[in-house]
Amino acid sequence: MTIQIFDAIAPDYDKVNRVLSLGMDRRWRQKAVHFLPEGSALRVLDLAAGTAEMAIVLGREARVGRVTGIDCAEEMLRLGRLKVQQQGLTGKVELIAGDALALAFKDHEFDVVTAAFGVRNFPDLMQGLAEAFRVLKPGGRCIILEFSMPSGWWQKIGHSLYLGMAVPLIGGLFTGKKEAYCYLGRSIRAFPSGERMGRIIRQAGFGVIERYALAMGAVTICVATR
Ligand SMILES: C[S@@+](CC[C@H](N)C(=O)[O-])C[C@H]1O[C@@H](n2cnc3c(N)ncnc32)[C@H](O)[C@@H]1O
Numbered sequence: 001m002t003i004q005i006f007d008a009i010a011p012d013y014d015k016v017n018r019v020l021s022l023g024m025d026r027r028w029r030q031k032a033v034h035f036l037p038e039g040s041a042l043r044v045l046d047l048a049a050g051t052a053e054m055a056i057v058l059g060r061e062a063r064v065g066r067v068t069g070i071d072c073a074e075e076m077l078r079l080g081r082l083k084v085q086q087q088g089l090t091g092k093v094e095l096i097a098g099d100a101l102a103l104a105f106k107d108h109e110f111d112v113v114t115a116a117f118g119v120r121n122f123p124d125l126m127q128g129l130a131e132a133f134r135v136l137k138p139g140g141r142c143i144i145l146e147f148s149m150p151s152g153w154w155q156k157i158g159h160s161l162y163l164g165m166a167v168p169l170i171g172g173l174f175t176g177k178k179e180a181y182c183y184l185g186r187s188i189r190a191f192p193s194g195e196r197m198g199r200i201i202r203q204a205g206f207g208v209i210e211r212y213a214l215a216m217g218a219v220t221i222c223v224a225t226r
Contacts (some may be wrong), residue, residue, distance in 0.1 A: 003072050005177075005179075006073040006075075006076050008177055009177050009180050010075040010078075011075075012174050013051055014053065016171055016174045016175060017053075019174065025053075026053070028145060028215070028219050029053060029054050029057045029116050029145060031145075031212075032116060032145040033058060033061060033143075035141070036058075036063060036064070036143070037112065037141050039063055040063050041063075041064075041065030042063055042111040042112055043065060043066055043068075043109065043110045044058050044064055044066070044068070044110060044112045044113070045105070045109075045110045045113045045114070045132075046070070046113075046114045046115070046116075047118050047119070047128070048100055048115055048116075048117070048118025048119070048122075049069025049070060049077070049080060049095055050071055050073070050076040050077075050118070051076050051080040051083060052069055052077075052079075052084050052095055055084070055093050055095065056083060056084060056087055056089060058093075059084070059089040059093040060087075060089070066094075067092060067093045068096065069093065069094070069095040069096070070095075070098035070099075071095070072100075081095050100122060100131060100132075101123070101124055101127045101128050103134070103135055105135045107134050108135070108136065110137065110140060111136075111137055112136075112140060112141050112143065113136055113140070114142075114143045114144075115128075115132070115143075115144050115145070116145040116146075117145065117147065118146075119146055120146055125192075126200065126203065126204060129142075129201060129204035129206075130205065132204075133226055140225070140226045141224070141225055141226070142223070142224040143222075144201075145219065146191070146197075147218060147220075148188075148191070148213070148217060148219060148220040149188070149189065149193045149217070150217030150218055151193075152216075155216055155218075160189065163189060164185050167184055167185050168181045168182045168185065171184065193220065194220075197211070198222065205226070206225060207225050208225045210222070
């Protein structure tokens with residue numbers, strides 16, 4: 001179901017993100033990239049790469065050697081490949097079709113695994129995290145950028161109204177696919193936030209986990225070390 005939704009909204013995906021995040025989504029991805037470890041020629045796997053928004057930001061980093069983005073929505077990937085080409089990053093960023101829950105990579109292949117607004121859509125979050133853990137080198141880093149619910153009462157109420165009313169209205173107007181943006185709000189409200197998310201990441205095997213709140217808690221970066 002999720003995959004059909006993303007293929008259907010692919011042509012407008014980037015534009016609607018910009019509008020709904022008031023232009024902040026690019027800055028959030030850039031912030032997540034600040035948590036890349038030191039080093040050079042880093043091998044990075046970007047899960048749920050979509051239209052390559054995160055993979056391109058990673059590809060621009062000097063310490064990154066190669067980025068492999070995977071996603072199961074073909075139309076998102078097709079548009080992503082065009083963008084990678086336009087950015088002159090074809091030699092550094094590759095996008096391939098694949099399921100994040102059953103990665104076609106060997107154990108310990110990557111220095112870093114990233115996922116921007118992706119893990120919330122996995123049908124089995126624990127399996128996705130376990131796969132990220134498996135393909136990371138020992139000491140490797142997993143950087144998850146995801147929507148979350150603010151912890152304060154008033155922020156929570158305001159954000160729930162925004163997700164339940166404004167997001168479907170604006171998303172529907174731009175794409176004609178209101179249901180896709182109802183799904184977005186529902187999935188954010190249902191997704192584990194804060195310490196709950198930290199516990200789940202720890203259960204997948206990760207050691208140190210740090211969380212950084214952005215946009216008054218509406219977005220969180222989780223940095224986990226294998
Ligand atoms: C909200 S988009 C995020 C795209 C991109 N990372 C970004 O920052 O804009 C979520 C993506 O997750 C992908 N996705 C959902 N489940 C997946 C899975 N099991 N394996 C790979 N990709 C998946 C969808 O196809 C979609 O492209």
